[in-house]
Amino acid sequence: MNIAELISRHLLDVYAGPNWTEVNLKSTLEGITFEEASQTTPASANTIAGLVHHLAFWNRVMAQRSRGEKVEIPESNGFDNSPLANEDH
Template sequence: VFFFAFFVLKPFMETKFAILNLLSSYMSFSQLIARHLREVHFGKNWTWVDLKTTLEEVDLKMATTKIQDLNTIATLVFHMHYYVERQLAVLAGGPLEGTDK
């Protein structure tokens, strides 16, 4: 939920309504969310960072290496995928089935 709210909805909440209205005159809200989610994964988003470019040179050893008590890269990516998958199901009209525990 945090990932979805922070990386997908936050830009819309912080954007002035005039800009959102201008964009929404060309796209529906669901199209805007889909576009932003694609950009977070594949590039050209508001953060100037995307998952594909950031992770493309990370190998399995690097992704699963534990550093002190921090989560591994693999764990973080799993959690991002997990929450986005749950939110997409809700946006498709399904119930929220998931937990953050």
């Protein structure tokens, strides 16, 4: 297997399992409601939706870099998403 295949396999395992963490995004996020995804707690200003946006941001950055593109990382570090307005956005 070449490095691109290994990275692809790793990302798929993190998404759908199994992987070294013994959890995966797909089953962890399954059944999360809009309200839960957009809720903050006293322990953190982050929301589930914001953290998923952050993961997607960095996946895009890594894909661009793997194609040799120079990527400017904003000061927000991928945490610049707007709050969810509804279940579709």
